[in-house]
Amino acid sequence: MIAYLPFLLLLYYIVNNYLYERNTTIPEVCSEKTCFTVELARTAEQQQQGLMYRETMGEEYGMLFIFPDTTLHNFWMKNTRIPLDIIWINDQFHVVRIFTAQPCITDPCTIYAPETWSTYVLEINAGLAEKYEIVEWSVMKFRNIK
Secondary structure (H helix, E strand, O other): OHHHHHHHHHHHHHHHHHHHHHHOOOOEEEOOOOEEEEEEEOOHHHHHHOOOOOOOOOOOEEEEEEEEEEEOOOEEOOOOOOOEEEEEEOOOOEEEEEEEEOOOOOOOOOEEOOOOOEEEEEEEEOOHHHHOOOOOOOEOEEEOOO
16 A cells, blocks of 8 residues: 555646646736736726836736737836736737836836737836746647636
8 A cells, every 4th residue: 555655646636737737717927938827907996096106016926918809018117116017918928029118117017019019018126027938929838717
């Protein structure tokens, strides 16, 4: 029986991880190198508020803006206190543009305007796109996001 213990532990580990992956309801956006747990901004009010007034955000966290239309979605950093990577994603889940944006300290604020249409925008801490090798045309995977 003891000879089977490593096999049984490995089997338990595999089944447990499979069940976790299948049953979790936490929304995530994943690149090839990492996943970000995301808050969803679906409504106009949520999108207007965005990450304003936040002092910090964990490295593996972000906000996903889900727009009802595919078009040019402009962003700015008014009242946003943390530097961000802003990642535009099209309806095929390809990254179409990335800007690293600093908090706005003078009025008017810089407007970050992509040249390509998108349906989603992911905001994560500045520098993480480079760290995790997220580049234009990377494919992003959405988990538990409908």
